[in-house]
Amino acid sequence: MENTRSRKSPEDFQFGRVIGEGSFSTVYLAKEVESGKEFAIKVCDKDHIIREKKQEYIKREKSALHLLSNSQGIIRLAYTFQDRSKLYFVLTYAPNGELLKYINKLGSLSIECVRFYSAELLRAIEEMHKKNIIHRDLKPENLLLNRDMHLLLADFGSSKILPEDYDYDIAQDEIERNREEKANESDDSNDIRLRNSRLVRRVSFVGTAQYVSPEVLNGDAPHLSTDLWAFGCIIYQMISGVPPFRGASDYLIFQKIKNLDFKFSDDFEEQAKDLITKLLRIRPKERLGANDSDEIRYHSIRSHPFFEGIVWNDIYKQKPPEIKIPPNINDDDLQQSDFEFSDEIEPGLGQRQLRRILQMEFGSAKISSAKEQNSTPPPSSTSLLQKLLEEQKQLEWSAFVESDELILRYGFIMKRKKGLFARRRMLLLTNKPRLIYIDPNTNIKKGEIPFDANISCEAKNFRHFLVHTPNRIYYLEDLKGDALIWCEAIENARQKYIKVS
Structure with missing residues (x-):
C-alpha cells in the first residue's frame, strides 16, 4: 500500500466522470496529477455520515483495507485524506465494473x-x-x-x-x-x-x-x-x-x-x-x-x-x-468507456469541477432543459413580468406567493434537521427573494429559509446541497440530481435581487 499518510488533497487529482453512487458517497474516476495513475476515488459527505450515524461504517472499511493492503484479489486503498466537508478514499480502479x-x-x-x-x-x-x-x-x-x-x-x-x-x-x-x-x-x-x-x-x-x-x-x-x-x-x-x-x-x-x-x-x-x-x-x-x-x-x-x-x-x-x-444481445452497457483526461481539466473537486462533471454526465442540453423545466427566466421588462405572473396562476404552488411575486424555480426536495428524518417538501425560490418550503401532502406552508445578502449555497454532490444562513445550515437533497442548479439559481437571485448598501 502506498503511504496513506502522504499529505494528499483533492487538488492532487483530476476528477473525471462519476462511476458509482451510494447513500452517502459518490465514486469518481480520477487521475493523480503527479503519477498519471487512474484511481476510483470514493468521496463521502461528512455531514451525511454523521446524520445517518455511519461513522462506524467508514472506520470499518478503512481498518479492513489497511489490514488487507498487500492481498491479491482485493481492492486496494492507496490514499486517504479529508477536507472540511468530505472524506476521500483513493481506491483501485476496476474499469470493467461489477x-x-x-x-x-x-x-x-x-x-x-x-x-x-x-x-x-x-x-x-x-x-x-x-x-x-x-x-x-x-x-x-x-x-x-x-x-x-x-x-x-x-x-x-x-x-x-x-x-x-x-x-x-x-x-x-x-x-x-x-x-x-x-x-x-x-x-x-x-x-x-x-x-x-x-x-x-x-x-x-x-x-x-x-x-x-x-x-x-x-x-x-x-x-x-x-x-x-x-x-x-x-x-x-x-x-x-x-x-x-x-x-x-x-x-x-x-x-x-x-x-x-x-x-x-x-x-x-x-x-x-x-x-x-x-x-x-x-x-x-x-x-x-x-x-x-x-x-x-x-x-x-x-x-x-x-x-x-x-x-x-x-x-x-x-x-x-x-x-x-451472444450476437443478439446489445453489449453497449457492458463496455466500460475510457475517460480521456487532458491538461485542460482543473484538478480538485470544487463547485466549478462539479459543474463540469454534471455537464459531462447529463449533457448541456439536459442541463438547459432541467433549468427550464422548473424555472422561470428573470423578467427583463414590466410587460414580460406581468405575462409571467399571469401564466404562473396556473401553477399549483402560486397560492403560496404574493400576487406580484414571481416563482423563479420550484421542485421537490428532501429537507432534514441535523440528525432527524428527512421530510419531503416543495421548495419555491422567488424574486422577492424568498425560499419557501411547503408540505405537499397537506398543502401547508411549513416555513421559509431566511434570504439576505449573507445567504450562500454549497453543493456536496449532485443530490445534496447546503443552504448557509447566519443562524442555521439547511440540509437539502434533490432526488433528481439538480443540487448544482439549485445553488446556481439561489446565488443568481442573491446577486440580482439583494441590494447591498
Whole structure:
C-alpha cells in the first residue's frame, strides 16, 4: 500500500466522470496529477455520515483495507485524506465494473466462468479470513472486474475484524446465557445490563437480504463462515441468474433463509449443486471449510470436484475464460468507456469541477432543459413580468406567493434537521427573494429559509446541497440530481435581487 499518510488533497487529482453512487458517497474516476495513475476515488459527505450515524461504517472499511493492503484479489486503498466537508478514499480502479451486470445481461455465466471466478473469490475470502476479517456483505455488486477481467473484492463497510484470541464457542455461549437471562428476568435492571452487554450490543443486522446468513438473522456470535454462506449464494446466482433465496419482501426472504427453502433447477450442474448444498448449512460450523485449520485455510473447498483443474497458486497469472456475449444481445452497457483526461481539466473537486462533471454526465442540453423545466427566466421588462405572473396562476404552488411575486424555480426536495428524518417538501425560490418550503401532502406552508445578502449555497454532490444562513445550515437533497442548479439559481437571485448598501 502506498503511504496513506502522504499529505494528499483533492487538488492532487483530476476528477473525471462519476462511476458509482451510494447513500452517502459518490465514486469518481480520477487521475493523480503527479503519477498519471487512474484511481476510483470514493468521496463521502461528512455531514451525511454523521446524520445517518455511519461513522462506524467508514472506520470499518478503512481498518479492513489497511489490514488487507498487500492481498491479491482485493481492492486496494492507496490514499486517504479529508477536507472540511468530505472524506476521500483513493481506491483501485476496476474499469470493467461489477460482475452483477454480466450476470443480469446474460442471465447466467458459463460453468467455466463460474468455476474460475468462484476460485478467485475463494482466494479473496481466504486472504480476509487469514486476517480474521469477515466481509459480511459478499454479493455480485461487490465483485469488480479489473482491466484484465480478474476479480477484485470491494466494499468493506460492513466488515468485522475479530480479535486474535476470538473464540466463537465462548462468544456464542455468552449470547445464549444473556438470552436465557432475558427470558427469565423482566426487571429494569436486567434490561439495562443487557443493553450494556458488550456482545449483545455489537450484534446487529448487516449485509443484503438475499445473501445474509441464518446466524446473522438470529443475532448469533460472528463466525467466519458467514462469508462461506454468501459464497454459496453467489455461485448459485452465477449459474442460475438469480439468488437462491427470493421473496416479495425482506421478511419473506428471511423466512426462506431460516428454513433453508431453496431449489435447484433440473439441469443445474451436479458438482456445483453438491458444493452449494455443503456451503448452505444452517449451522456455521457445519459448512464446508468451516473446520479447516491448515495453512491454505479452505483446503476442503479447494479439493471439491467442482474446482478440478484450477491451478490455485497461479490463478492471478492465468487468463480468465471469456465471458461470451451472444450476437443478439446489445453489449453497449457492458463496455466500460475510457475517460480521456487532458491538461485542460482543473484538478480538485470544487463547485466549478462539479459543474463540469454534471455537464459531462447529463449533457448541456439536459442541463438547459432541467433549468427550464422548473424555472422561470428573470423578467427583463414590466410587460414580460406581468405575462409571467399571469401564466404562473396556473401553477399549483402560486397560492403560496404574493400576487406580484414571481416563482423563479420550484421542485421537490428532501429537507432534514441535523440528525432527524428527512421530510419531503416543495421548495419555491422567488424574486422577492424568498425560499419557501411547503408540505405537499397537506398543502401547508411549513416555513421559509431566511434570504439576505449573507445567504450562500454549497453543493456536496449532485443530490445534496447546503443552504448557509447566519443562524442555521439547511440540509437539502434533490432526488433528481439538480443540487448544482439549485445553488446556481439561489446565488443568481442573491446577486440580482439583494441590494447591498
